Amino acid sequence: MKKTFFTLILIAMISAGLRAGNPPDEGMWLPMFVERLNYVDMQKMGLKLSPQEIYDINHSSLKDAIVNLGGFCTAEVVSDKGLLFTNHHCGYDAIQKHSSLEHDYLTDGFWARSLSEELPNEGLSVSFLVKMDDVTSRVLEKVKPEMSESERSAAIGKAVEMLKQEEAADGKYEVSVKGFYNGNEYYRFVYEVYEDIRLVGAPPSAIGKFGGDTDNWMWPRHTGDFSIFRVYSGPDGKPAPYSKENIPLKPKHFLKISVDGVERGDYAMIWGYPGQTDRYRTSHGIQATLGEINPAIIKVGGKILEIMKSDMDKSDDVRIKYASNYAGLANFWKNKIGESRGLKRLDVYDKKKAIEDKFSAWVMADESRKAMYGSALQDISDVYSAYSASKYNTKLWYLQISFFGSQMMQFPMQTQGIINILKSGQKGEELQASLAPFYEMGKGQFKNYNPATEEKIVAAILEMYRQDIPADALPDIFNLIDRKFKGDVHLFAKKMFETSVLTTPEKYEAFLAKPSIKVFENDLAYKLTNSFYNSFMTQNMSMTQNGEKLKKAQRLFVDGLRKSNPEKVYYPDANSTMRVTFGKVLDYYPADAVHYDYVTYAEGILEKEDPTNDEFIVPARLKEIIETKDFGKWADKNGRMVVCFLSHNDITGGNSGSPVLNGNGDLIGIAFDGNWEAMSGDIAFETELQRTISVDIRYVMLIIDKYANAQNILEELRFVKK
C-alpha cells in the first residue's frame, strides 16, 4: 500500500482508542525491540533466523536489505549490484514521467537490457536505516507538566535539533527523531540516503495494474504489482547525486528469492515503512470520520476523479499526463469509501466506546489517576464538538482534497514567492537570476497539465464549496465571483483560464520575462489560491487552542491506557519508521457462507479478461503463456501458476513494495494491498478479516523470464530451494 496522499495531508486528525488484548499478527513492531518483545512468538510461528540475523547495528543483517523508497513506499535489495524490487504502483510516477506518446512505458512496460539503458529519476531517493535508539528521556528532559502545548513543543524541538546534530556526522547521515504513542516516547533514526536510483524494469500496466481501480483494495486479485530499480553509488561506494561515473551499489545485505512457494499456515514476515495508522482514535474520532471527514473526501475527490477520467478516456495524451495523479487520488478515495463501510459494519464505534468506558472506570478508581487523566476523554469530546459546530472538518478536507486534485490551486501556491521577489526592487539580470527557479517550476508544472481539464475542476470545486459551506465561512474569492461574475463559478473559471499568466507555459514565460507586480496581484489564479489559503489559515488559527487541547488529551489517554493494562504490550501507531509484522499465510471468510482461498492462479486472469475494458485487458504474450502453461520452473508442484497470495499481517500505506519473507528470511512475495472487508484496519485491526495481499515472487519471475525475457535481471538474482 502506497502512502501517496497521506504524505500530503497537512493536518492529521489523530485521536485515540485501542482494543484491549493483542490478537496474534496484529502489530507493527520496532525492529530494535523484536528480540525482547516478539522473538519467542516469531520462532514459534516458524522463524528460523537468530535475532542478530534480522536486526544488528554492528554487522550486516536483514534490516540492511530493506529501504524506504522516496518517503512513500518500501523496496528491498535483491542482488549484490543494488537491484531493488518494489511495487508497480510505487514506480508508477517514475514510469509515467518517462512515458510519452512515442514511449508509452505505462502501456507497454519497460525493460533495460543493460546498465546503460537504465533510466535515472530525478528526485527519487532511497534511505537505508543505519541505526535507531530510544531518546525519550533526553527529548522530554526540559519538559514540565505545567507547560502549555506550545511551550512543550518548543522545548521538544530544541532537544530534537541537538539529537539530530549529534548523529549527522557532518551531513553524512540524515537523522530524524519521531514521536511514538502520541508523543509519550521518542526515537531517533539515522539513515544513509542514496539519490541515484534508476528504473530497470516494469511490466505493462495490463500486468502491473491488472484489475485497475475495480480490483484495487480487493481480493481475489491477479495483479503483477512489481517494478524494478537499481541503487547507484559514487565510485567510492558512498551516496552521490546522479552521474555517469556512478556504479551499482554494493549493498551490505541482499535478499535471496525462494522458489518453494507458499502453503496455508506458513510463516510470513513483512518489513517496511508503514506511513500512518490511527489505532488509538476514540469513539469521538470515529463519529467525525464517519459524519464529516470521509463524506467530504468522498464527495470532492469523487467529482475531481470523474472530471479527470472523462478527459483521460478521450485522449491518450491526457491519459498519460494524468495517470499518476489520477491513480493516487483514486486509491485514496476508494480507501475512504471502504473505511467508512468497514467502520460501520464492524461496529468500531461500539468497540472504541467499550475501551473508553473501561479506561474511565480505571481512572475513577484512584484519586491520583483522576488528577492526571480525569479530563482527557471529556476534552477530546469537547474538541470534536467544537469542530462539528464550526464545520471545521468539512472545510479542512474540502480544502485539502482541492489542493491535492487541482493543479490550479497548487501551482499558484508554488509560485507565490514571485511577488516578494518583484517587491524587492530587483531589476534586469539580477531579477532574472532570482526568477530562474520559477522558470524551472513551470517546466515541471506544464508537463502533466491539461488546461481544459483544470478549468472544469476549478469550477466544480467552487460549486461544491458554495453548496456545502455556510456563506459566511466561504473564502472571500466568492465576493468577487458574486460581484463580477453574477455568482457564476463557470464564468469565473473560464475568465481565469483566459486571463491568468499561470495557465499556459507561453503566458507564464512571457510574464517572467517581463514581470509586473500589478499584473500578478490582479491575476485571478493568484487571487483564487490566495483566498483559499488565507481562509485555511484563519480557520486553522481559530482552532489552534482546540488542536492543542486535543493533542494533549490524546497523549494522556494513550499514556493512561497503557498504564491501565500493564500486562499488555501496546505497539505504536505507524509513522513512516521501519517496522516488522509477522503472521502466516492465511485464507478468510469475507461474509456469511463465503470462503476466500489464500492463493489466486493464472487461470483467474483469463476469467477476468475483458478486451472492452482497459482495466482487464490481457496482453497477447501473457495469454499465450497461460494458455500453453509455459510456466517453466515457476509453477507450483501441480504445474499451476500462482499469481497472488494472502497473509495475516498488519500493514498500511507506505508498506507498498515491502518484502514478504519466509522463516529463513528469503523473499516469497511483494506486499501491495489490503482487503476490502477490513478497510477500517488503519483505525482498528480486524483479526478475523484483515489480510495483506502480495504478488507471489514466482509470478514476478515468470513475467521477467517468459514475458519480458529479461535474462540480464534473472542472472543477478540468487535463488534458494528447499
Ligand code: ARG
Ligand atoms: N491499494 C494499493 C495501495 O494503497 C494500491 C494499489 C494500486 N493499484 C491500483 N489499481 N490502483 O497501496
